[in-house]
Amino acid sequence: MSGRRGRNAGRRAAGTLLAGLLLASGCAAPDDGAAPGATARGIRATLDRRAAAVLDHDTDAFLATTDPGATGLRTAQRRELANLADIPLSSWTYRLHGVTGRGTDRATADVELRYRIKDYDAAPVSADRVLDLRRDRADGRWYVVGERSGGDGVRQLWQQGDVRVVPGSHSLVLGVGRTEQELRAVARTADRAVPAVSRAWPERWAGRVVVLVPRTVDDMAELLGSAADYRGIAAVTTGRTGGAGRTPADRVIVNPQAYGTLGGFGQRIVLTHETTHVATRTRTSAATPAWLSEGFADWAAYRSEDRAPARIAPELADAVRRGDPPAGLPADEDFGFAGDPARLARAYEGGWAACELIADHWGEKKLFAFYRAVGGHPGRDGAVEQAMHEVLDTTPQDFTTLWREYLGSELG
Numbered sequence: 001m002s003g004r005r006g007r008n009a010g011r012r013a014a015g016t017l018l019a020g021l022l023l024a025s026g027c028a029a030p031d032d033g034a035a036p037g038a039t040a041r042g043i044r045a046t047l048d049r050r051a052a053a054v055l056d057h058d059t060d061a062f063l064a065t066t067d068p069g070a071t072g073l074r075t076a077q078r079r080e081l082a083n084l085a086d087i088p089l090s091s092w093t094y095r096l097h098g099v100t101g102r103g104t105d106r107a108t109a110d111v112e113l114r115y116r117i118k119d120y121d122a123a124p125v126s127a128d129r130v131l132d133l134r135r136d137r138a139d140g141r142w143y144v145v146g147e148r149s150g151g152d153g154v155r156q157l158w159q160q161g162d163v164r165v166v167p168g169s170h171s172l173v174l175g176v177g178r179t180e181q182e183l184r185a186v187a188r189t190a191d192r193a194v195p196a197v198s199r200a201w202p203e204r205w206a207g208r209v210v211v212l213v214p215r216t217v218d219d220m221a222e223l224l225g226s227a228a229d230y231r232g233i234a235a236v237t238t239g240r241t242g243g244a245g246r247t248p249a250d251r252v253i254v255n256p257q258a259y260g261t262l263g264g265f266g267q268r269i270v271l272t273h274e275t276t277h278v279a280t281r282t283r284t285s286a287a288t289p290a291w292l293s294e295g296f297a298d299w300a301a302y303r304s305e306d307r308a309p310a311r312i313a314p315e316l317a318d319a320v321r322r323g324d325p326p327a328g329l330p331a332d333e334d335f336g337f338a339g340d341p342a343r344l345a346r347a348y349e350g351g352w353a354a355c356e357l358i359a360d361h362w363g364e365k366k367l368f369a370f371y372r373a374v375g376g377h378p379g380r381d382g383a384v385e386q387a388m389h390e391v392l393d394t395t396p397q398d399f400t401t402l403w404r405e406y407l408g409s410e411l412g
Contacts, residue, residue, distance in 0.1 A: 153225035177215030295351025313349035
């Protein structure tokens with residue numbers, strides 16, 4: 001997971017999921033391994049009609065693919081279509097992954113929903129869905145009688161209520177149960193974060209970000225498909241790393257309760273941190289340790305801020321002053337949300353200090369090169385070691401020694 005936890009000035013935390021490929025708008029994908037035959041073809045035709053109806057904002061056409069007897073589902077789907085009406089969609093597609101038959105007239109389909117927001121998503125967001133269908137013997141068509149979340153357990157924002165859309169100069173903020181004033185404040189902060197990230201990250205990236213603001217922290221967990229406790233988490237960033245194909249569209253998801261307790265400075269740090277994850281996604285992979293991805297995001301967020309190291313890393317400074325500095329760089333498990341908050345804070349602060357050390361001792365260009373080299377390694381084993389040797393001309397052991405000395409000089 002990527003991100004930060006709230007603190008007095010702004011500790012924050014974030015997470016990863018979702019993947020997708022660029023698709024043409026408005027129709028189901030071609031044969032992708034689903035069961036062959038008339039059943040699969042008929043279900044694909046139903047999915048095509050549903051996709052076209054969403055893009056055309058045609059509620060009647062969408063409901064025409066739902067079984068007339070499924071009154072509860074039809075009511076829920078009518079409400080969902082109204083909830084997402086203001087979202088500027090450029091594509092909405094379904095990919096059929098598998099069909100399980102129950103006789104000749106009943107079937108269950110594993111489906112992947114993929115959608116893109118116009119001018120923001122170069123690749124789609126995806127979500128797994130399971131559809132129960134019935135074939136009408138009179139017309140031969142398949143009709144949806146039930147729909148639920150698939151294996152990823154993810155719900156969509158429009159399933160939680162009417163989505164209010166607020167555009168910014170570099171951002172698009174989507175909220176449920178939030179006032180326009182609240183969402184505009186988030187957009188202003190995101191609009192400051194995007195240029196800050198572009199100054200800190202040397203490579204071209206989209207230069208824009210989509211921010212979701214749900215009603216509650218429980219709704220936030222539903223959007224992530226996770227039962228983790230996000231109560232102290234100000235924001236998370238979605239998007240699977242280390243996969244093949246195009247980079248998926250990211251979303252920054254704000255916990256309105258935790259985010260709202262932060263001042264302007266803390267909110268700016270949070271959104272800049274999360275936006276950094278969006279910008280660096282193409283260079284972040286399964287080989288990238290959490291201390292580097294999270295530390296770099298913090299380094300980018302604090303880069304232009306006039307902030308003393310001890311104020312950026314207060315938990316780590318306390319540990320150094322009482323003679324209990326960490327023995328080594330934080331491990332991935334130190335970044336778990338459910339653990340000790342102080343331990344989590346020290347992990348983020350330790351990652352920031354490592355990236356600050358590289359920028360200070362070797363230079364920012366070396367920091368960027370190191371990040372790219374680690375993320376470009378074929379796997380986790382040896383990634384940091386090789387990058388340290390080739391880019392920094394050092395070893396993990398020597399780097400750790402220098403890092404601990406740096407903590408003592410800067411935080412002691």
